Amino acid sequence: MKKACVRMVLIILASGVLFLASCTGNENQTGEETTTITKAEVTGQTLETTQETTVTLKPVTEQTEKKETQSTVIAVTTKPDFSKMTDLEKYRWEREQLKNDPERKFLYDNDGNEIVYNTNEVTVESALETRFYPLKGSAVDTVFYTPWSSGFHMYTHDTKVGQIFDTTESNFSNNKARAFIDAGIDYFDAMVKYCHGNGMEIFFGMRMNDTHDNQGGWYGELMLKVNKFKMDHPELLVGEAGKNPIYGTWTSVDFTHKIIRDMVYSIFEEACQNYDIDGIHLDFFRHPCFFKDAANGNPLKQETLDLMTDMMRQIREMTEREGMKRKKPILVSVRVPDSVEFCRAIGLDLEQWLSEDLVDFLCTSGYTQMNDWEYSVELGHKYGARVYPSIDETRVRDDNANKSRMSVESYYARLSNVWDAGADGFLLFNFYNYSSPIFKTGNDPEKFLNFNKHYFASYRGVGYFSRTWPHLDFINIPTVNPYDKLELKKGQLEEVVFRIGENLEKAKEKGKTPTVYLRLSLEQAKKKDKIIVEFNDKILERPLTIPSILAYKLEPTDIRKGLNTLKLMIHPEGDEVLFITDIVVDFYYN
Structure with missing residues (x-):
């Protein structure tokens, strides 16, 4: 992965507060340098990131007052004076540079189960063949690798603090975890070296409370039976066999107990000590049930939240300690x-x-999305974190609707929305079609600018949340799909606001003008010509003749890059009630 060219800027505000800021610059038409900087307040010997801002930099010989922010750029250097910084301050400065690398756009989580299912021989080549070799020359910048951990604290790498998942019973007959260890082959170390040798970062990942052992059938039963920790310590789970809590699943471990938090800490510490990883990844989406009180339907007290925050502090401190030992930052x-x-x-x-x-x-979202991506971007950037929305399987509970949402045209639309919302990149999860063009082009919207796209008003519907805390009241984006239909009653106005990230101006610059359609799938509509449709303040007329679908050809100028508003109402002469089962805007360049 290419490294960012980063400079440091010293800024004094009118208030007299001194700031040290890392920045990556670009030249504007006047020859000045415009840059987005991460501002870090220097108070005594402490260096703390506080916010991002944009400034215009004159050549270093000039001293320029920026009136709107009342700040003055007084010096530009390649790096701060390390002689006046503690080792921890130096480390944190270096971590900021690594974190803010603008070339890191495509994160990939391959789910980490190939040692169990797809590795036919006990060799490094066989371990890498299925999901690592295909990444060579791809657009992937960073790999998140979770060595199994399906079922809390079970792994397939050579761990001394966790349990080796080495069963070969039933459908796990191909599991090579123990065979690799007995042969003295550290397959994860080989993965680390392969990634680094091919310009990719690699993070050690963990599913924070995976409960596939509660899904029933041979898989769930066997996963629970071989989990020594859960079998020996049922008192540390949120429920008991045959008695699920109100929310979540009974096999979830309860993070109220210090031993659980210590086990998480230990596995990450071991990984940071034993492998040349670039970071660690904590996947709280697998699965989001962490405390017995919440599982029983009780609001959590602040002191309970503080337990998890304290664990996060300890993990951060550990990465700093281990990172300083090896003189290389470890990201979280x-x-x-x-x-x-x-x-x-x-x-x-x-x-x-x-x-x-x-x-x-x-990294936000999973099989459920609650807000427009701009929400995550604003939240993360407010505190200086890089933001990578997770582009997962849609898992809408309708086969045809799910298939269309999993198409490459749909993925490109979703990626366009991610970039349009201002994200720093994206995380691709549970996606194994390595022949997909996404692996070559997903990191740059310019590369798929003129590709056909399907922009759905909702990609995930109400979501798929494994019975965790009720989430519907937290959803602030459309959920319309065949499983969650939008009811339209006579006399009632329905408004649907959704993002379309298509960059039509750039497409026009390249001589490409798409054909654009709006499609509304209907149920119980006997008089579909008696539906009033307004798109971005324009009443649509002359619908196309397509059974069960209300479709219109739009002009590219009808589209707004960003949020678009669709308003629907039944005409006084129309049906009393009908259902909208899907809303999609199609862009066809070919």
Whole structure:
């Protein structure tokens, strides 16, 4: 991965507060340098990131007052004076440079189960063949690798603090975890070296409370049976066999207990000590049930949230200690629901983590999305974190609707929305079609600018949340799909606001003008010609003749880059009630 060219800027505000800021610059038409900087307040010997801002830099020989912010750029250097900084301050400065690398755009989580299912021989080549070799020459910048951990504290790498998942019973007959260890082959170390040898970073990942052992059938039963910790310590779970709590699943471990938090800490510490990893990834989306009180339907007290925050502090401190030992920063990434309020409801004091600089990468959402991506971007950037929305399987509960949402045209639309919202990149999860053009072009919207796209008003509907804390009241974006239909009653106006990130101006510059359609799928509509449709303040007329679908050809000028508003109402002569089962805007360049 290319390294960013970063400079340091010393700024004095009118208030007299001194700031040291890291920045990456670009030249504007006047020859001045415009740059977005991460501002870090220097108070005594403490260096703390506080916010981002944009300034215009004159040549270093000039002293320029920027009136609107009342700040003065007084010096530009390649790096601060390390002789006046402690080792920890130096480390944190270097970590900021690494974190803010603008070339890091494409994060990939491959789910980490190939040693169990897809590795046919006990060799490094066989371990890398399925999901690492295909990444060579791809657009992927960073790999998140979770060595199994399906079922809390079970792994397939050579760990001394966790349990080796080495069963070969039933459908796990191909599991090579123990065979690799007995042969003295550290497959994860080989993965680290392969990534570094091919210009990619690699993070050690952990599913923070995976409960696939509660899904029933042979898989769930066997996963629970072989989990020594859960079988020996049922008192540390949120429920008991045959008796699920109100929310979540009974096999979830309860983070109220210090031993659970210590086990998480230990596995990350071991990984940081034993492997040349670039960071660690804490996946709180698998699965989001962490405290027994919440599982039983009780609002959590602040002291409970503080338990998880304290664990995050200890993990951050550990990465700093181990990173300084090896003279290379270790970054911290989290994947969490995209709602501060919902995170608090399940025990994650996300904004507190961000405010204390405990997180470098904020990866939001999973099988459920609650807010427009701009929400995550504003939250993360407010505290200096890089933001990478997670682009997962849609898992809408309708086969045809799910298939269309999983198309490459849909993925390109979703990626366009991520970039349009101002994210720093994206996380691709549970996606194994390595022949997909996304692996070559997903990191740059310019590369897929003129590709066909399907912009759905809702990609994930009400979501798929494994019975965790009720989340519907936290959703602030459309959920319309065949499983969650939009009811339209006579005399009632329905408004649907959704993002379309298509850059039509750039497409026009390249001589490309798409054909654009709006499609509304209907149910129980006997008089579909008696529906009033307004798109971005324009009443649409002359619908196309397509059974069960109300479709219109739009002009490219009808589209707004960003949020678009669709208003629907039944005409006085129309049906009493009907249902909208899907809303999509199609762009066809070919």
